[in-house]
Amino acid sequence: MPHSEARPVTLAIIGCGQRGKAYSRYALANPDACRVVAIAEPRPKTRTSFAAKYNVDRTLVFDSWEDLLAASAETIATVGRRLADAVLIAVQDQMHLPVTLAFAKQGYHILCEKPMATSVDDCIRMEAAVRKAGTIFGMGHVMRYSPYSKEVAEIVHSRALGDLVNVVHLEPVGYYHFAHSFVRGNWGNEKESSFSLLTKSCHDIDIICNWFAPRRPTRVSSFGSLQHFRKSAKPSAAGTATRCLECPIEKECAYSAKKIYLDPVSKGNTDWPAAVIVDGIPDIENITTVLKNGPYGLCVYESANDVCDHQVVNLEFSDGATASFTMVAYTSLICERQTRLHFTHGEIVGDMTSFTTTDFRKGSDLHDLKSETTSPKLELGGGHGGGDLGLIEAFVRAVRTGRQEELGTDVGDVLRSHLTVFAAETSRREGRVVDCREFEKEARERVEREDKEKEQRG
Structure with a gap:
């Protein structure tokens, strides 16, 4: 109503x-x-x-x-x-x-x-x-909701450049962002949260699916692992130290909690990520207490994390179109996605701030293609490019x-993109190409069966 x-x-x-x-x-x-x-x-x-x-x-x-x-x-x-x-x-x-x-x-x-x-x-x-x-x-x-994404989606769905045939999409999570959220933070351990492709990148898979809609993913494969943030990678010079504030090589470590949280606060920057690790004011005293006693002060090689720090996903859609997605921790960029969309008559290359459109049909000759760069305005402001x-x-x-x-x-559309994420993770774990339709069919039958059994038990 x-x-x-x-x-x-x-x-x-x-x-x-x-x-x-x-x-x-x-x-x-x-x-x-x-x-x-x-x-x-x-x-x-x-x-x-x-x-x-x-x-x-x-x-x-x-x-x-x-x-x-x-x-x-x-x-x-x-x-x-x-x-x-x-x-x-x-x-x-x-x-x-x-x-x-x-x-x-x-x-x-x-x-x-x-x-x-x-x-x-x-x-x-x-x-x-x-x-x-x-x-x-x-x-x-x-x-989906940033001015940048909405303008790109409008071009895609208008078919102004022909049919979308292939997408190459990269999420550079950011080296210290990954250490904060997916090693020390709430999303570092799968039992306490879930796998990183879901918790970090489900909206990347969602927007890829949206670009190709109404076509749907039919097959998916995926590879990835926890490559670096584990005890075996701990520098020997760190010795027995388990916290950054007591580590002899803290100044040399890219993932130092002091560098990530305490140093910025001492310079007056109390925004993310320092702001989210305390209840109250993120001042030097409160941040120091957290680093001495909580998970955000732990050495990244001594933390209880177990989620992938890099992963690739390959998708095939119902008409044979393809997409590849990469999530990787080891980047200087912080979540500034890099994307290439390839059409039958052109391409779009973007970075979440601006995108360049090239129409192969325009230009005086093969070596003089006309490209246009667009930088959408952030009318509302806010995080994720206004999203x-x-x-x-x-x-x-x-x-x-x-x-x-x-x-x-709608909720059905949201579910379908989530199912694609879970199918990708199943591929990574089981080392096989997953049929998306069969995956959904089996999942729905399993839920229906389990819910009926639960209802019968009263």
């Missing part, structure tokens, strides 16, 4: 960390469009500062998503309405499924941070729950109008 145009869309933020903050900024800049009215966040200092910043009534500030859910249930029972129009789910990956299922059941519109869930079966279950709820659903595939705020703007518009189409995707 369309939202009333007379008032702003109301939002409940579940998880007030980096991603919750990234999406919520839109409400501050556009109070007539949306408003944050409730939050759930376990960290006390983060919770208090977020509530104050968005002027959230103290009765709608919760320590946990379960408490917010219970309060919502009570409100629905007593006054017949939800606490907000929509929820933004920005908790840890393994929590996405239970939180989404719970709030979908109460009829909330949902924007969920990537990935959907940490197993293929749970992604399928999430799709079913959202479809049953019939509400607006957005996924944190922010790359963060572009996504929340589209989501709010979808809720306001009751039109899922405003997001340019």
